[in-house]
């Protein structure tokens with residue numbers, strides 16, 4: 139169960155891992171209020187105003203908390219403090235969980251569809267390259283055919299000197 143005390147604490151690596159999934163997939167909704175839009179300011183150990191976030195992890199779903207503004211960087215002071223009490227939010231937890239999971243599922247599906255679309259783009263450009271090659275080959279063949287026709291014409295002219303002078307000799 140969530141630690142509902144409002145005393146500041148340093149984040150353990152274990153709870154960091156537990157929140158890793160939630161952080162990787164991101165907040166399912168856009169925050170109505172910016173993380174720094176609250177008053178009065180709560181300061182972290184660095185002496186800076188700590189952003190207030192909403193937790194999306196299973197254990198603390200919907201709980202707002204303050205965290206050092208340099209969280210997840212080398213200079214993170216580790217400051218962490220709850221804003222909401224645990225019991226006040228119990229009744230909306232399940233609802234939030236379902237909504238969160240639905241958004242994450244859609245987000246994943248969306249990513250997968252984008253990847254499939256990217257693959258078919260690659261396929262299409264492959265096809266286009268092959269078409270270009272075939273067209274070039276076709277052009278080469280046409281030229282070769284034309285050259286052959288010309289040579290045959292020359293031979294005809296040699297064999298039938300009258301035809302070369304444009305006279306009717308019955309040879310096509």
Ligand SMILES: [Zn+2]
Nearest residue numbers: 182184206215
């Ligand atoms: Zn700090």
